[in-house]
Amino acid sequence: xxxxxxxxxxxxxxxxxxxxxxxxxxxxxxxxxxxxxxxxxxxxxxxxxxxxxxxxxxxxxxxxxxxxxxxxxxxxxxxxxxxxxxxxxxxxxxxxxxxxxxxxxxxxxxxxxxxxx
Amino acid sequence: xxxxxxxxxxxxxxxxxxxxxxxxxxxxxxxxxxxxxxxxxxxxxxxxxxxxxxxxxxxxxxxxxxxxxxxxxxxxxxxxxxxxxxxxxxxxxxxxxxxxxxxxxxxxxxxx
Numbered sequence: 131x132x133x134x135x136x137x138x139x140x141x142x143x144x145x146x147x148x149x150x151x152x153x154x155x156x157x158x159x160x161x162x163x164x165x166x167x168x169x170x171x172x173x174x175x176x177x178x179x180x181x182x183x184x185x186x187x188x189x190x191x192x193x194x195x196x197x198x199x200x201x202x203x204x205x206x207x208x209x210x211x212x213x214x215x216x217x218x219x220x221x222x223x224x225x226x227x228x229x230x231x232x233x234x235x236x237x238x239x240x241x242x243x244x245x246x247x
Numbered sequence: 248x249x250x251x252x253x254x255x256x257x258x259x260x261x262x263x264x265x266x267x268x269x270x271x272x273x274x275x276x277x278x279x280x281x282x283x284x285x286x287x288x289x290x291x292x293x294x295x296x297x298x299x300x301x302x303x304x305x306x307x308x309x310x311x312x313x314x315x316x317x318x319x320x321x322x323x324x325x326x327x328x329x330x331x332x333x334x335x336x337x338x339x340x341x342x343x344x345x346x347x348x349x350x351x352x353x354x355x356x357x358x359x
Binding site: 163172173174175178186188220222235236237238239240241 | 280290292295335337340350352
């Protein structure tokens with residue numbers, strides 16, 4: 131099976147702009163989670179989508195949003211970019227993304243490296 | 248709030264030496280997962296531990312879940328250059344904000 135794919139791989143934006151990142155999960159996986167990875171904060175959970183519904187949301191401002199389509203592909207959007215949004219954004223898919231407590235194995239994509247100037 | 252910590256933050260070893268990273272949670276975990284991220288790469292799932300005191304082995308890697316289910320360790324025997332990377336532990340979050348909480352990771356360098 132093909133792995134998780136993310137596009138674009140690299141992105142450079144300026145402050146105030148908005149950006150949309152895309153993630154295609156492993157075929158058959160219905161859960162997609164997004165993470166932000168920075169040297170200072172490490173891996174932080176943004177949100178999870180399952181069957182087109184946001185099931186869990188991390189402690190990030192409303193500028194960060196996402197959605198999932200009927201084919202399980204997901205997008206995340208960041209509006210009004212700030213310098214601090216520069217990070218590696220990782221998407222992870224899992225077969226069921228079981229709710230609580232989380233026990234599913236996550237398969238990460240290569241990430242999108244976002245630089246905000 | 249809930250915290251997952253890892254020590255050490257960095258470890259440099261000579262090839263062939265052993266390596267251990269420790270993961271400590273402020274709360275009891277129902278399970279713990281370990282991931283490896285190579286430089287420039289993405290996290291890759293290694294293993295999940297569920298039972299108290301559980302020990303699992305994958306070739307030269309030994310994973311252990313503490314009796315109280317609040318700590319875990321990863322031990323690598325006779326490190327190789329292919330072991331280079333950052334090792335993360337991750338546990339399920341308790342709040343609606345955290346589906347899963349990752350530790351800060353231990354970065355392993357192997358000197359050939």
